Amino acid sequence: MSASNDGNSSPRSQLASRCFEDLLDSIIVDVASECHRIARLGLDRNLEEEEEELRLSVQARVADPSSSTEANSKNVVDIFGLTHPAIADEIFECMNCGRPIVAGRFAPHLEKCMGKGRKARKVTRSSTIARTRHSRGSPVSVYAPYSNATNSNRAPNGTTGGSGEEYADYPYGVP
Amino acid sequence: MSSFSAPSTGRRRNLYAPPPCPHLADYRSNAHGLAKPFRSLQPCLRVRPLGRPEIRREPQEIPRCSPCSAADGGGCGMGPRLYACLACAAVCCPAHAPSHAEECRPGHEIAVDVDRAELFCCACGDQVYDREFDKAVVLAQIAAAAANASASCSLPESLRKRRRVDYRPWTPDPREWATMRRESSPLLLPDASDPYSAGAANTSTSSPSSPPWGLRGLNNLGNTCFMNSVLQALLHTPPLRNYFLSDRHNRFVCQQKRRRKKDGSGGSMGGDRRNPSGGLPVCLACDLDAIYSGVFSGDRTPYSPAKFLYRWWQYASKLASYEQQDAHEFFISMLDGIHENVEQDQHKPQSQGNGDCCIAHRVFSGVLRSDVTCTICGFTSTTYDPCLDISLDLDSNQNYTNVPTTKSHACNGENDLILSSQICGVSTLMGCLERFTRPERLDSDQKFFCQHCKVRQESLKQMSIRKLPLVTGFHIKRFAHSSIKKMSRKVDRYLQFPFSLDMAPYLSSSILRSRFGNRIFAFDGDDSDAAIDLASEFELFAVITHSGTIEAGHYVTYLRLSNQWYKCDDAWITHVSENIVRDSQAYMLFYVQKTLYYEASEDVSAS
Numbered sequence: 001m002s003a004s005n006d007g008n009s010s011p012r013s014q015l016a017s018r019c020f021e022d023l024l025d026s027i028i029v030d031v032a033s034e035c036h037r038i039a040r041l042g043l044d045r046n047l048e049e050e051e052e053e054l055r056l057s058v059q060a061r062v063a064d065p066s067s068s069t070e071a072n073s074k075n076v077v078d079i080f081g082l083t084h085p086a087i088a089d090e091i092f093e094c095m096n097c098g099r100p101i102v103a104g105r106f107a108p109h110l111e112k113c114m115g116k117g118r119k120a121r122k123v124t125r126s127s128t129i130a131r132t133r134h135s136r137g138s139p140v141s142v143y144a145p146y147s148n149a150t151n152s153n154r155a156p157n158g159t160t161g162g163s164g165e166e167y168a169d170y171p172y173g174v175p
Numbered sequence: 176m177s178s179f180s181a182p183s184t185g186r187r188r189n190l191y192a193p194p195p196c197p198h199l200a201d202y203r204s205n206a207h208g209l210a211k212p213f214r215s216l217q218p219c220l221r222v223r224p225l226g227r228p229e230i231r232r233e234p235q236e237i238p239r240c241s242p243c244s245a246a247d248g249g250g251c252g253m254g255p256r257l258y259a260c261l262a263c264a265a266v267c268c269p270a271h272a273p274s275h276a277e278e279c280r281p282g283h284e285i286a287v288d289v290d291r292a293e294l295f296c297c298a299c300g301d302q303v304y305d306r307e308f309d310k311a312v313v314l315a316q317i318a319a320a321a322a323n324a325s326a327s328c329s330l331p332e333s334l335r336k337r338r339r340v341d342y343r344p345w346t347p348d349p350r351e352w353a354t355m356r357r358e359s360s361p362l363l364l365p366d367a368s369d370p371y372s373a374g375a376a377n378t379s380t381s382s383p384s385s386p387p388w389g390l391r392g393l394n395n396l397g398n399t400c401f402m403n404s405v406l407q408a409l410l411h412t413p414p415l416r417n418y419f420l421s422d423r424h425n426r427f428v429c430q431q432k433r434r435r436k437k438d439g440s441g442g443s444m445g446g447d448r449r450n451p452s453g454g455l456p457v458c459l460a461c462d463l464d465a466i467y468s469g470v471f472s473g474d475r476t477p478y479s480p481a482k483f484l485y486r487w488w489q490y491a492s493k494l495a496s497y498e499q500q501d502a503h504e505f506f507i508s509m510l511d512g513i514h515e516n517v518e519q520d521q522h523k524p525q526s527q528g529n530g531d532c533c534i535a536h537r538v539f540s541g542v543l544r545s546d547v548t549c550t551i552c553g554f555t556s557t558t559y560d561p562c563l564d565i566s567l568d569l570d571s572n573q574n575y576t577n578v579p580t581t582k583s584h585a586c587n588g589e590n591d592l593i594l595s596s597q598i599c600g601v602s603t604l605m606g607c608l609e610r611f612t613r614p615e616r617l618d619s620d621q622k623f624f625c626q627h628c629k630v631r632q633e634s635l636k637q638m639s640i641r642k643l644p645l646v647t648g649f650h651i652k653r654f655a656h657s658s659i660k661k662m663s664r665k666v667d668r669y670l671q672f673p674f675s676l677d678m679a680p681y682l683s684s685s686i687l688r689s690r691f692g693n694r695i696f697a698f699d700g701d702d703s704d705a706a707i708d709l710a711s712e713f714e715l716f717a718v719i720t721h722s723g724t725i726e727a728g729h730y731v732t733y734l735r736l737s738n739q740w741y742k743c744d745d746a747w748i749t750h751v752s753e754n755i756v757r758d759s760q761a762y763m764l765f766y767v768q769k770t771l772y773y774e775a776s777e778d779v780s781a782s
Contacts, residue, residue, distance in 0.1 A: 007452050026290075030291070031289070033291055033302060034693070035690075037293070037304065037692075037693050038693060040193050040302075040304060041191060041192075041193065041304065041693065043685075043693060043697065046677045046679075049673075049675060049677070050605065050673070053351070053671075053673035053674065053675070054601075054603070054671060056669045056674075056753075056757060057357045057601075059670075059674075059756075060753070060754035060755075061756070061757070061758050062517045062755035063754050063758075070705075076747065076749060078389075078473040078746075078747050078749055079386050079741070079749055079750050080386065081749050082476070082750070083666070084473070084477060084746040084747060087395075088394035088477065088479065088745075088746060090477070090479050092479065092481060095481070095482060095485050096485065099240060101395055103394045103479045103481065104394070104395060104396065104397060105396075105397055106396040106397060106479070106481050106484070107396040107397030107398060107399050107484065108397045110396075110481075110484065110485060110488065114488060114489075130664055143425055144631055146354075163746070165659075168321075
């Protein structure tokens, strides 16, 4: 600090400057002493590894700045040599009602089938009263993502279907 | 403990003392005829609450340099450091200390920094360290704290260490061999290029050309990527995977037990959470067991975890307080589900800290320590809480890493300068952990009732990890919910994370030691076993990433198997390079302990 070089050289301001310098020096020595101890006692033994990890991350980001790999991964062939449709087309029986359901539509179906979703409650009010007596579900829907994101009348990929239940519209295939 | 390895090997790190310089060694061996070295210093160690230990002959003494009468360094311009000679208690500033040592030698080389209680060798001109001295300082600090009757709660019984035992590999006896041959058949490993082929029986580990066992896509059942991503991580969590693949929770046996129990209790029990339609109580561990069987069967077509979803919704219908399910909430819910089933069955104690209750806690449960310290009197209140994972805040502001830039100057100039400038401003996992374990001043509206002062005082809070779990899960809080604006937003900021992580600096023993100035001392709670140093090293094996917005986002899991990385995007499994994983936006990170240790079982029947 070159406080003594500034214009004001009154004894008071000199004292104040020296006071400040002393405080600053004290703090610097504190840090130096603590770091010296940490280094000498080997408490920072992983510094090399940490720096290496940081360097690798920086390298990785430079090598692959865009996340374009995320976007088109659905069109690729996977490591088993398989391709898959956007909506899973495996068909199995719903374990609640016994109907055959397309895998990719199972969750929204199950939501209504089990009487969980808010929409389900509104649509089939009388039939779920008996069921909700047993279940402890509260009126707030846990499954909001499904009812918000996928309108029960429309498939996620934008095609429209009938207003009835989904399995009636998509029996054995993806539109 | 006569010999110590160099610090880099990490052996007995907590008690390592560097070899003394010749002057210190001389002082120790001569000690001027005193029974113990440094004994003259002990009554002069003064400790104030939350302050450093100082050396003062009288409590209010203001030390001055004898030759130049500088008090805290003014006149000589050498800064506020004063050294008291251990031999004659003469106080000198740094300018005059070497001449004092020179004039009065031998025996007057070692001095102590009166404000920092650090030993200094005036002949070598360097700070030196001694275990005896540090012990004296720490004992003085502890005595001062005890004067305030600080009552830290004693370690809960569940955390008391059981003795370590050697790993004994199991080999089957002839009868077991016969049973195995009779009751099992080798899994057919399909040809890598034709997943539908029957393939040849493969009793050896999978060849490098074919994909590893247990790698199988999971069908998205309708916005269920939050579930698929967590399932993929759990399916390849080594201790969990080993547990289920060793048939430790056989779903058929469990189902029989549940059926017998239900029949025994007199028919249908009506509706409750675990038994919604009066059927068999839900056991999520059984449903997970079914997924393990499916995923490790060798079949490579994507698996639909439909039954698991159904079961989980039966269990989690009570969790309707959450508007939206995200992957982390599902993870916690699932572990709780596995725990609850076991608890009901076996009436195991609730204590989750030592993980004796169920496999979920055995694998993921750790113990966090929270210290709240009164800023006025230094009284500290300590509590221990179990945790299933660690949730970390992601700073939206600049978060500088603590990589010292001094090192970069020592190496080839330009490269490292560029490197350090890129490093500054990047959020790192270790930075988040450092912030997590940093002492935090609580707001004045959160004043803590100090039992010593008997009033509410401003306090400091510090978290640390008392016990590490086998698998440490980190949850990065990327979803910021604002109750004021009634909306949530996602923090997209990149977070750097290492593939190998040493958790030692965040352990309670390390945090406690740093609170006492990093002295060489075996603190309470330090595990005395040398091998504990290795137990803090972890390896990354799964990363769950989230891309997109809160309303329309997608989860993907990256898995590390045999040091190869695979991207698990619902039904699509692809091989990816390390760089892509390092560059990804981590939401949950899973690290497993590199080395496992075995403790003597408390259960007499399990030998």
